[in-house]
Amino acid sequence: MSDMLALDFMRNALLAALVVGLAAxxxxxxxxxxxxxxxxDGLGHVALAGVAIGVVTDSSPVWTALVAATLAGVVIELIRARGRTSGDVALALMFYGGLAAGVVIINKVQGAQTANLTGYLFGSITTTTRADVVVFAALSAVIVVVTVVLRQRLFAVAGxxxxARASGLPVLALNIVLAVLTAVTVVVAMRVIGLLLISALMIIPNxxxxxxxxxxxxxxxWAVGIGVVSSVGGVATSYYADTASGGTIVLLAIALFAVAVLGGVLRKAVATARHRRAERHPHEHGLECGHEAVEHGDHVDYLHDGHRHAAHEGHYDEHAPPEYDAAGTRPGRGRGDRAGRHTLEDREEVTR
Amino acid sequence: MSAAAPPPVVDLRHASFGHQGRPVVSDVDLTIAPGQVVAVLGPNGSGKTTLVTGLLGLSDHLGGTVEVLGTPLARLKDRTRIGYVPQRHTLSGGVRATVQEIVATGLLATRPWWRPTGPPDREAVRRALETVGLGDRARFDVDTLSGGQQRRVLIARALVAQPEVLVMDEPTAGVDEASQVVLAGVLRRLATSGTTMLVVTHELGALRGTVDRVVTVDAGHLGFDGTPQEYAAHQAERARAAGREGA
Incomplete structure (x- = not known):
C-alpha cells in the first residue's frame, strides 16, 4: 500500500478516481x-471530437472536450423537447460523427500509432498531473453541489x-442542467476510465x-459508495495487477453489481422465510375499514378477528402481539402460516 | 370579504385546444363553479383528455378565451393552484422511490429552488397521505403498492400543495374492486370538503353519487351537459331511439 502511495502519479491517480467515483x-x-x-456513452463519443479540436489547436483538451460535450448535451435535450421521432436518428448522427471526427483528426495530426488516442478512449490515469487533479476536483465539486441542491427537482422531472410541467417546474431548464452535468461528468472521467467506458461508472453503481x-x-x-469503492479500488488493483485502470474499474463495478444482486435475492429470501402472510381479504385496512388500529413499533397493525395485520408490499403480514415477540415464540393460530407451524392444538386446522 | 360571488374556477368561451397547431377539441363553452364535481365523459379519442390538459398548459390553447381561477390561463403564475392527477397505470420509473418521496414532488413548485424540504412540507405530505388513506405506507417502495394504491399516491401528490381545483384523468380505470371502493371513498371525502373536481372518465361507475354534473365530449365537441339524473334519462332516451331505429 505505502509503496503505491509513495509514487506521485499514483497519488494523483487515486485522487482523480475518488472524485470521479463520487460524482459520476x-x-x-x-x-x-x-x-x-x-x-x-454518446456524449463521450462527442467529447472525443472536442479532444481532437484541442489537439489541433494546441489548447487544453479538457476544456475543448467540455465545450463539445456540453453543446451536444444541450442539443439532445432540445431535440427531445421537440418530441420528433427523427430525434433518435439525429442522436446517432451526432454521436458517431463525433467519434469518427475525433479519431480521424487525432490520427491525422499525431500519426496512426498514437498512444494519446487510446489514452482518451480507454483512460490513462497514470498520466494525470497535479493540475489535472485540481481541475477534476473543482468540476466534481460543482457536480456534487448542483445535484445535491437540485436533486428533488431533477428527481421529479425525471420521474x-x-x-412536473403541469405543476409549473421549469422542465426544459432542469433537463438541460442534467445534460450539462452529464457532459461535465464525462469530461472529468475521461482521463480516469476513458470516453468509451465512462457511462459504466454512471450507470452500474446505480x-x-x-x-x-x-x-x-x-x-x-449506495450508488456513491459503490462508485467510490470501484473507482479507487479499480485504480489500486490495476497498480498491483498491472492492468488497464479504466477496464479494471468497470469490471470491479460489475463484480459489485453481481454481489448486490445476490445480496438482494438473499435478503428477500430471508425476509420471506421470516414473515407470515395474513389471509387474503377483499378490503383494505385503513381509516375506514372498521378494524381497530394499534401502534406497533414504527408502523400500525390492524386488529382483524383477534390477530394483527400489518401492510407489507402487496399483502398483509401477521404480526404477533409484542409479548410473543419478546418470548421469541409465535402464536400458533395464524391461518396464513405458510411455514407449516400449525399444531394439533389448532382445532380449526384439525377439523379441516 | 366582499359579498360578490367568487369567480368561476374554470371559464371557457369558444375555447379550442390541440397539439402542434392542430385543434383536437374546439368551440368549447364551459363554466365550472367552486365546489362542483364535474365528470367529463366520452369515448377514447374524443378529445376529453386534450380538453382538461389544456387547462394545465400541457396541450396548446389555440383559440377562444380560457380563464382559470379568475385569471387568463397564460397569466396564471402559480400552477400548483390546479392539482393534476395524470393518467398513469404505474408509478415505477427506472429507480426506487418511496411513497413520500413521490408525494413530496408535488410541493417543489411552491418554493424557490434553493430551499430544502422543511417541517411544514413533511407535515403537508403526511396530511395528503392521510387523506387518501395511505398514511401507514409513507415509507413503502411505490413498486410494492397495488395499482389502485399507486393511483391514490398520484392523488396525494396533487393534493399536497392544497390546490383549489383537482383535475383527474381516468382515476378509476383499470383499478381492482377493493381499490375502487377506497378510491371512491377518497373522492367522496374530497367532494364533501368542498374541493372542485374535474374528472375525466369513460364510465361513471365508481363515481356515482360523488359527481354533481356530467359533461360529454364527442368528436372534439361538447355534447350533453347536465346532472347525473338528467344524463341517465338522456342515455335511456338515446337507447330507446336506437331501439326504434333498429326495429
Whole structure:
C-alpha cells in the first residue's frame, strides 16, 4: 500500500478516481431514472471530437472536450423537447460523427500509432498531473453541489415530466442542467476510465444500488459508495495487477453489481422465510375499514378477528402481539402460516 | 370579504385546444363553479383528455378565451393552484422511490429552488397521505403498492400543495374492486370538503353519487351537459331511439 502511495502519479491517480467515483453515480441515477442510460456513452463519443479540436489547436483538451460535450448535451435535450421521432436518428448522427471526427483528426495530426488516442478512449490515469487533479476536483465539486441542491427537482422531472410541467417546474431548464452535468461528468472521467467506458461508472453503481435499497435517498448513498469503492479500488488493483485502470474499474463495478444482486435475492429470501402472510381479504385496512388500529413499533397493525395485520408490499403480514415477540415464540393460530407451524392444538386446522 | 360571488374556477368561451397547431377539441363553452364535481365523459379519442390538459398548459390553447381561477390561463403564475392527477397505470420509473418521496414532488413548485424540504412540507405530505388513506405506507417502495394504491399516491401528490381545483384523468380505470371502493371513498371525502373536481372518465361507475354534473365530449365537441339524473334519462332516451331505429 505505502509503496503505491509513495509514487506521485499514483497519488494523483487515486485522487482523480475518488472524485470521479463520487460524482459520476450522483448524475447517473437521474439518467437511469429517465431510462437514458446510454446518453453518457454518446456524449463521450462527442467529447472525443472536442479532444481532437484541442489537439489541433494546441489548447487544453479538457476544456475543448467540455465545450463539445456540453453543446451536444444541450442539443439532445432540445431535440427531445421537440418530441420528433427523427430525434433518435439525429442522436446517432451526432454521436458517431463525433467519434469518427475525433479519431480521424487525432490520427491525422499525431500519426496512426498514437498512444494519446487510446489514452482518451480507454483512460490513462497514470498520466494525470497535479493540475489535472485540481481541475477534476473543482468540476466534481460543482457536480456534487448542483445535484445535491437540485436533486428533488431533477428527481421529479425525471420521474414524471408531464406532472412536473403541469405543476409549473421549469422542465426544459432542469433537463438541460442534467445534460450539462452529464457532459461535465464525462469530461472529468475521461482521463480516469476513458470516453468509451465512462457511462459504466454512471450507470452500474446505480444498477447495483437499486438491488439494495427501497428509497431514492438510500439508493443515492449506495450508488456513491459503490462508485467510490470501484473507482479507487479499480485504480489500486490495476497498480498491483498491472492492468488497464479504466477496464479494471468497470469490471470491479460489475463484480459489485453481481454481489448486490445476490445480496438482494438473499435478503428477500430471508425476509420471506421470516414473515407470515395474513389471509387474503377483499378490503383494505385503513381509516375506514372498521378494524381497530394499534401502534406497533414504527408502523400500525390492524386488529382483524383477534390477530394483527400489518401492510407489507402487496399483502398483509401477521404480526404477533409484542409479548410473543419478546418470548421469541409465535402464536400458533395464524391461518396464513405458510411455514407449516400449525399444531394439533389448532382445532380449526384439525377439523379441516 | 366582499359579498360578490367568487369567480368561476374554470371559464371557457369558444375555447379550442390541440397539439402542434392542430385543434383536437374546439368551440368549447364551459363554466365550472367552486365546489362542483364535474365528470367529463366520452369515448377514447374524443378529445376529453386534450380538453382538461389544456387547462394545465400541457396541450396548446389555440383559440377562444380560457380563464382559470379568475385569471387568463397564460397569466396564471402559480400552477400548483390546479392539482393534476395524470393518467398513469404505474408509478415505477427506472429507480426506487418511496411513497413520500413521490408525494413530496408535488410541493417543489411552491418554493424557490434553493430551499430544502422543511417541517411544514413533511407535515403537508403526511396530511395528503392521510387523506387518501395511505398514511401507514409513507415509507413503502411505490413498486410494492397495488395499482389502485399507486393511483391514490398520484392523488396525494396533487393534493399536497392544497390546490383549489383537482383535475383527474381516468382515476378509476383499470383499478381492482377493493381499490375502487377506497378510491371512491377518497373522492367522496374530497367532494364533501368542498374541493372542485374535474374528472375525466369513460364510465361513471365508481363515481356515482360523488359527481354533481356530467359533461360529454364527442368528436372534439361538447355534447350533453347536465346532472347525473338528467344524463341517465338522456342515455335511456338515446337507447330507446336506437331501439326504434333498429326495429
Amino acid at each position: 453515480p450522483m448524475v447517473g441515477i437521474f439518467l437511469v431514472q429517465r431510462r437514458l442510460s446510454l446518453v453518457g 414524471d415530466e408531464e406532472f 444498477a447495483a444500488a437499486q438491488q439494495l435499497s427501497a428509497s431514492f435517498r438510500s439508493a443515492t448513498w
